[in-house]
Amino acid sequence: MNVQGKKIVLAVSGGIAAYKACALTSKLKQAGAEVIVMMTEGAKQFVAPLTFQALSRNPVYTDTFDEKVPKQIAHIDVADWADLIIIAPATANIIGKLANGIADDMVTTTLLASKAPVYIAPAMNVHMYAHPAVARNMKQLEEDGYRFIEPGEGYLACGYVGKGRLEEPETIIKVLEQQLTTAQLLLGKKVLVTAGPTREQVDPVRFFTNHSTGKMGYAVAKQAAKLGAEVTLISGPTNLSTPKGVHRINVQSAQEMYEQVMRHFEQQDIIIKSAAVADYRPKQTYDNKMKKTGGPLVMEMERTPDILKTIGEQKTSQYVVGFAAESTDVLHYGEQKLKKKNLDAIVINNIQEQGAGFGGETNKVIYLTAVGERIDFPLQSKEDVALHILQRIALQLKDDRR
Template identity: 65%
Template sequence: MLEGKKIVLGVSGGIAAYKAAALTSKLAQAGAEVRVIMTESAHHFVGPNTFQALSRRPVYTDTFKEVDPTQIQHIDLADWADLFLLAPATANIIGKLAGGIADDMLSTTLLATEAPVYIAPAMNVHMYSHPAVIKNLKQLDEWGFRFIEPGEGYLACGYVGKGRLEEPESIVQVLENEFNKTKVLQGKRVLITAGPTRENIDPVRYFTNPSTGRMGFALARQASLMGAVVTLITGPVDLDTPGGVNRIDIITAEDMYQAVLKEYPQQDIVIKSAAVADYKPKVTYEHKMKKSSGDYAVEMERTKDILKELGRQKEHQYLIGFAAETNDLEAYGRQKLEKKNLDAIVINNVAEEGSGFGHDTNASLMIFSTGKENTYPLMSKDDLARKILEESVHDMKGEPS
């Protein structure tokens, strides 16, 4: 799977840099073309000549030392890469990347690349659990960076715990697996809805729900990484647009209805993960309502059922719905699946701690119209998004999971 792949390996300054030498060798043996960038700190652990000998390519260490004067090396490397791998990734380089800092060859090239970036952290167990590091990792996860989790064991500092760089053989296996499945949506058009809607009472008051849009954005991010042409229709959220994704912003349920129906005919896969309001105020006031001494009641009316309409109009599209439930997940899920003519439905168990609105994780049950079911334990929303997309592709092709 790595034959002919162009991989930039970023080596930062930790004792685990010695493993990066073995990793370079393993990648080259697997057929990859490897180019190594070292930070100044990494030189204290392994010399550039080691990586040059193993990769049979020049090693990049200085932004201003141009190996080829006809090119700007950090831009050329960034464009050249099929994949960027940070191993070991210290707390320092993770912090730089999360903060947008570009003050050396490695951090500058990282900001310039559009290739998938895989991060293999390695650091002291207490550093790995520090709130600043956790915050930086979370930010990078939201931006679509991928992680090769550190192992647990004896660390160079003398502690035993999580923080040890994953073994080179395991890292190579992860990359081979990813290349094998990365482009399974190549050429497919995918429409995803995300976030809440807002239904106004007057110019300063509205009804909404606690959806953050994270699940929908994770689906859009992963679908794009898997090769799809992605359109993301989202309600009001505070999230950055995933790379390569066409974003359409809406406010109300009616806005969502019109935008989705306009995009629907040309889509191959449609995933409706937005939390759209079921009801809206029957009357919306043009001016701010003033307080009165008595109670106030708002008469509500039903919004249009977008998912049901998509099921009714479905021709070639593969349609996936979402639901949030606290009990009887399978019963409610199957009922919605059949009623709305879906190909699959994902039911989030919001009763489980750490799952649902406002969390970075979800625990879900996915039911297919073929009768197949998949249960997903609590995991990151990006991991769940990948599983949903992969299983949907299998189901579309009639393949087993």
């Protein structure tokens, strides 16, 4: 997919790289996009608004209180008009404002009012880009759903050589086109994701659980939403924020997760079971705190519902993917699980491998399908793993014409 016919708002902030925004405006127009430019006061120190007006053939917005059409509120009208927004260049200042919800000019008020996807192309001194405050603000914006076009490395206007140079306009457009194509992969699909651990209560004080943090499942939910899916996330107890555009249902026990999965199961196109669900729970629980005794404690356990097996048995057109966290004979046990539970695919990881266990930011997995496909994904971020898994699912669904 290309940018032809897209309504694009280009927000230009106050850095020397503002001159590249002129070329970006021109190339977007040449590619068939409709472009409206907004500028901060700082940006006007580098490029005159008239330049962008001539290149875009549209009025340039620089002042929140300059209402060009009396019947409209400018920053709301522009926010609603946009199919997507690009901030290029994005200075440390504008990144900091957005990360903290500050809206004190035309650019920031419009960005806070818009529901369009926002792409941020940073440009600043190499040390500014590496500063903990800037890194923290960018991380916050990523969690809020903003997308980054990383700066390039090279000679900077300040004289330094390093990372911080605004990416070239041609590259920015190429990234946008790739993102627009990706955003359609699961459009119209309903995706159910389970994530996190479960807690099996013993008494009001104690419970059995496991080391799962939910990071892998939340990454899957986040990426599925970015690919255009309608996502339901059924989550055990975690400290993670709900990804943008995802409907989250909180549960505690394996039984509660089972009930919620079965309640939503029939309406789904894709089900991805990444939760670490307890296999056993105490057969007897207590309303009051158990008191310790002088001797050992023996507690009888019973099986919890096998959610994945139930789904595998009852599925009709749903594409069902399971996860297998193993510590020995990982491929053998993963293949067994794939067959026994009638799955379409399974994601296997060795929790003993460095960077592939619970709680980390990375994962290394083997992706197996029921039709014999095997892909070994190298160690990478959990979000990248999630994206690659979803891309394989989308490709399989396309081939199956489901």
